[in-house]
Amino acid sequence: MINMAKPQIGDEEKRAVMEVLDSGMIAQGPRVKAFEEAFAAMCNVKHAIATASGTTALHTALLAHGIGEGDEVITSAFTFIASANSILFVRARPVFVDINPATFNLNPALIEAAITPHTKVILPIHLYGLSCDMDPIMAIAKKHDLVVIEDACQSHGAEYKGRKVGSFGTGTFSLYPTKNMTSGEGGMITTNDPVIDEKCRVIRQHGMRKRYYHDELGYNFRMTDILAAIGLAQLKKLERFNAQRQENAKFLSENLKGVTVPFVPEGQTHVFHQYTVRVSGGKRDALRAYLNEHGVGSEVYYPVPIHQQTFYVKDLGYNQSLAETERASQEVLSLPVHPALSSADLETIVAAVNEYMTK
Numbered sequence: 338m339i340n341m342a343k344p345q346i347g348d349e350e351k352r353a354v355m356e357v358l359d360s361g362m363i364a365q366g367p368r369v370k371a372f373e374e375a376f377a378a379m380c381n382v383k384h385a386i387a388t389a390s391g392t393t394a395l396h397t398a399l400l401a402h403g404i405g406e407g408d409e410v411i412t413s414a415f416t417f418i419a420s421a422n423s424i425l426f427v428r429a430r431p432v433f434v435d436i437n438p439a440t441f442n443l444n445p446a447l448i449e450a451a452i453t454p455h456t457k458v459i460l461p462i463h464l465y466g467l468s469c470d471m472d473p474i475m476a477i478a479k480k481h482d483l484v485v486i487e488d489a490c491q492s493h494g495a496e497y498k499g500r501k502v503g504s505f506g507t508g509t510f511s512l513y514p515t516k517n518m519t520s521g522e523g524g525m526i527t528t529n530d531p532v533i534d535e536k537c538r539v540i541r542q543h544g545m546r547k548r549y550y551h552d553e554l555g556y557n558f559r560m561t562d563i564l565a566a567i568g569l570a571q572l573k574k575l576e577r578f579n580a581q582r583q584e585n586a587k588f589l590s591e592n593l594k595g596v597t598v599p600f601v602p603e604g605q606t607h608v609f610h611q612y613t614v615r616v617s618g619g620k621r622d623a624l625r626a627y628l629n630e631h632g633v634g635s636e637v638y639y640p641v642p643i644h645q646q647t648f649y650v651k652d653l654g655y656n657q658s659l660a661e662t663e664r665a666s667q668e669v670l671s672l673p674v675h676p677a678l679s680s681a682d683l684e685t686i687v688a689a690v691n692e693y694m695t696k
């Protein structure tokens with residue numbers, strides 16, 4: 338079976354972990370600090386704060402910006418549940434706007450109509466490895482005095498007009514094993530704002546500035562040095578991993594038939610966390626079954642948009658229609674694109690898709 342993901346763990350990661358274990362200091366310490374500095378440099382921002390996951394990075398970023406009860410956060414419903422649940426964790430309300438069908442990302446043209454006196458944040462999600470259209474999003478945020486928190490959990494190293502994602506507003510990243518780089522589990526927050534940096538560090542560590550003095554409610558959202566050592570080793574390989582993903586995606590886009598291949602807008606670099614095609618005519622699930630029979634893994638990200646998830650409908654009363662989001666959830670199919678694919682794997686994927694779509 339050609340799998341959807343294969344974490345690339347080499348000798349560097351293994352050696353780095355053993356060094357930490359041998360050091361006797363394995364909780365958050367010097368490796369976390371070094372990882373934060375290297376990650377900030379990669380994104381070209383002043384500060385990065387490591388957390389236990391992408392979800393806790395989002396949660397912490399929202400808290401650091403003072404978002405809470407009664408506030409509204411404009412975002413997309415075509416994403417992983419954590420993007421929206423983190424808004425619920427702080428008792429704010431996600432307000433969903435539809436996506437641009439060409440990019441699967443938040444459609445900036447629909448944002449202003451969703452703004453109310455309660456709106457505090459725009460939370461764009463750079464889905465699949467492609468940045469949202471940040472110029473109009475930043476312009477709307479400035480005009481309405483809104484905070485921008487980027488969910489870059491799927492887009493490490495992606496660029497929009499020469500700038501890295503995570504450097505526009507407050508950035509949040511996931512370091513889960515299937516991502517473009519991993520620390521096992523983990524997350525990262527990026528910011529140029531020293532006040533937000535400090536708040537995130539305090540929230541991550543039980544609201545503590547001075548040891549055992551707690552000024553505010555905080556959490557244990559720390560990363561360990563063991564995981565930071567893996568993350569540091571992976572960060573050094575990120576550019577190479579992303580280049581390999583881009584090369585694999587190029588081959589797929591040049592050779593696949595009968596499906597709509599990913600669109601990369603002018604001035605953007607897609608880092609292909611997922612290589613996602615559209616399959617129209619109601620054939621998506623049958624194609625997926627055919628691929629599975631022929632040894633090619635695939636996945637639907639995401640079959641149920643968040644505004645239609647059971648507890649959003651039943652418990653939270655969501656009852657809206659987002660036409661492009663709903664159509665995408667019926668048509669998208671992600672194919673393997675990870676850096677460990679061989680040329681033979683890529684040929685197999687293309688042959689299987691083309692056989693089914695052209696028969």
Ligand SMILES: Cc1ncc(COP(=O)(O)O)c(C=O)c1O
Pocket residue numbers: 390391392393416417419420462488490491510511512513523524
């Ligand atoms: C878009 C998006 N947001 C948030 C998250 C949450 O990250 P984590 O799984 O590290 O908590 C993920 C990860 O799966 C994601 O893909």
